[in-house]
Amino acid sequence: MQNNRCEADSDISALMEGLWLSLKKSEFPVHSFLAERGGELLKETYQAPYGKNDLHRMFSITKSFCSLAIGFLLEEGRLSLDDRITDYFPEYCTGTTVHPWLREMTIRHMLSMETCHSSTTYKLDGKKNWVESFFTTPPTHRSGQIFLYDTSSSHTLAALVKKLTGKGILDYLRGTCLNQTDFSKESYIILDPFGSEMGGSGLMARSMDLLKLGRYCMDTIQKGKGKFADYLREAVSFQVPTIHSGQTLDEQQGYGYQFWRIRKGFSMYGMGGQYVLFYPEEDLIFVITADTQNIKGGNQKILDLVYETVEKISHGCAETEGIPVKRSPDTWEASYRIYQNPAGFSRLSLSFGHSEGKLVLSGKDGDFQFPFSFEEARISVLSKYEQRIAVQGIWAYDMTLYLPVQVVGEWVGSIHLILRLSEENVTVWMKKVEETYFQEFQGFLEGERTAPYSARRS
Template sequence: MHPLTLLQREAEALDLALHSVEVLRGDELVVSATNPPLTVDTPRRTYSVSKTVTGFAVGLLVAEGRLGLDDPVVRHLPEHSPVHPWTGGTRVRDLLSMQGPHRATTYDRAGRGWVESWFRVPPTHRPGTVFTYDTSGTHVLAALVERLAGTSLTDYLRPRLLDPLGVSGSFRFLTDPEGVSQGGSGLVCSPRDLLHLGRLLRDGGRTDGNRLVPASLLREMTTPHADTSLQAWGAQLAGGYGHLLWLPVAGGGLMFGMGGQLVWTDPARDIVVVVTGDTQACPTGDHRLIDLLLGELGGAWGEPAPGATAASPGALSWPAPRHEPDHARPLVGGWAFRAGDATVTIDLDLGTDGGTLTRQTDAAGGIVTLPLRYGEPVRADLLTSRGGALPGDGGPGTVVVTSGWTAPGTLDVRCAVVGEVLATLVLRLVTGPDGSLTVQSRGYGEAVDPTWTFVATADAS
């Protein structure tokens, strides 16, 4: 059986949404599968894959002689002095290897002063000693790059790396409130862009015979600098950490972003595997996906499956409620629910084949209308949401809605948000004989408004 078939089967069992899967073996693209309407050129948030890209930028500055790995970080951002001695003694290489002085990210994503927070929050331990995953440390590195380069992270990388690789114009970093590129989590690019970056890493920093990345930089990135055996994120990630690159037990290097954004490169197998998706509806879903992709299926990507051919685009499918047509019924009306301190109103205009679900909340002032077509996915424009009703409202993105009547009087709806943020929204609506409606609603994703998660019953208004 083709490994892609096994991957999709396991993803369905775990309730993981796969958006794209591409596998490059040598120079041949042996798998290219997408989940319509997404394509391999659809820009989307890659979260902590950003860290490896920031690592490339830092390494290039070192190669240009403009930065030293043993430089104290505060030397290049002196406006944040004075600092705690442990913070002041933190070197560039400590942040590259996730051995900084903080046990966790220091900034508040909804607040200001992201860079400053790293210098102001008291450190918990001496730097260069233990592995502690800290996104704010990589954000500080991005600020350092932009300070030394005199331009944005993307513009610094564009002529040196991105253009020679053929990376698309959609490649960009979101910025923090002060305008600093989110080098730890803000990269927006396409799956095909990730394939180009993975190929560069697999091929030792060369493309088309030209060296873009010094061999010394690649050695630093792929050499274990931190012991990750105490992390609890899955067996594969216990292999070690280089310079902003995971070194999995299976071999090679792994760029890993929240929600299942993965780029696995293995020179020994001569492969690059790129997976994008959203695993947030499954507890520890991204780590389970890594262990599946690199562990059970790891060896299969490097060898042609007997009688198997490359999967064509459109081979993936969205997680969807099952639909029993006999249970479908027209349903028109409005109901108001309490969700914490907020009021959530749901208006339904449903026939036997589908219709619309409109959700409004007084807390966020937001309104969103989801189109429903039972038994098949429906694409909607993210901009149909107003006032923050959907994560990422106001920015480019795509919403895919699946729905179905799963039992008498029970309608399940699932909404995937793909763009500058990733989110999964799940609703179960159960009708009562008296016209009441019970709603169980859950939102998964760091930017999801809390009012998406509630359970309540309301009478028809």
């Protein structure tokens, strides 16, 4: 990768100091801030009650550690990303009870958060073994269709690492990369109530641990050779769209394999403001730990401050690639039978041309029509509720259509629909953001085509 240096070192140091002062001025409970460029430490500072040697809960940064472990297992030939996860856990998967949507789930689907579950499975029944719950919870849709954050997926990947190596995530990684970075021996991963590592959220480590590992990852991505390096480059690249679910602008940039895409780069991300932020064009790495759990908009403010600083550094330099949008059909017309679902929808039809289209969801309460335009918001009235709506269609990715529905009137809010299309099937994810109404637009729908369809690409 190209390594542009557009500012003098003294200017970089001043910018890092300014960024830290801005973070302090925000009055967010930021616990640590570290920055380095090309292996050179630019800033390291801590705030009470945390110090340099304290272990910090890193929450979902743990997921990226699971991804690294999978990459090394891939290099060692112990697994393939297209292996079915049920093959590794026969104790939970008897042949007569495994749902086809679960059986079709691959390790790749789990890494990219495209599982067949609509929520973290072990939170549904706290008395059930957390790993077992991933295999016994009834699926809601086909795997490999739509991104939805699922911490039980990462938890199960950690159990897979233990099953294949006999070691926990950190113990296994110590032999592959962590010892090379002088990662602290005191670090550990919290266990769940049944003795398995919390692979989705349990990492306890020091901020400097993350900075050193971040440099190892950046160097591997930029200069590494071999199967693990190739895997890591793929893991931090755009794999699936997240525009429909991201809580911050950066979280809407896409997802790789347990790594988030962000503006100008990628990241390890943990709840409450735990970040390892990578900006490859500038060879910059930031580590931030904090507790924004009770601060609405706190994460976005932190990310904006960092991004504004990176913008100042990269002024005049080459831009990194944005969200990739693959070519999707210019025209489409198809109808689908919808499988049984709580909302009672039974049919879906979708048609569109170069500029406009219409989605119709039919069920026990009649038809819900969503006319849309690709060029600007199309205004209409949503039947049953008699509320004005405005919809502009967006191609989130190849064959993935996003319809954000603005609700205008007394019930101000929004409905979000994302459709993964194919010749034979459709998967729909729905979410309503409104206090009281539109309950039917929640969860997943699955359907199969019932009539001849037509589609054309230019």
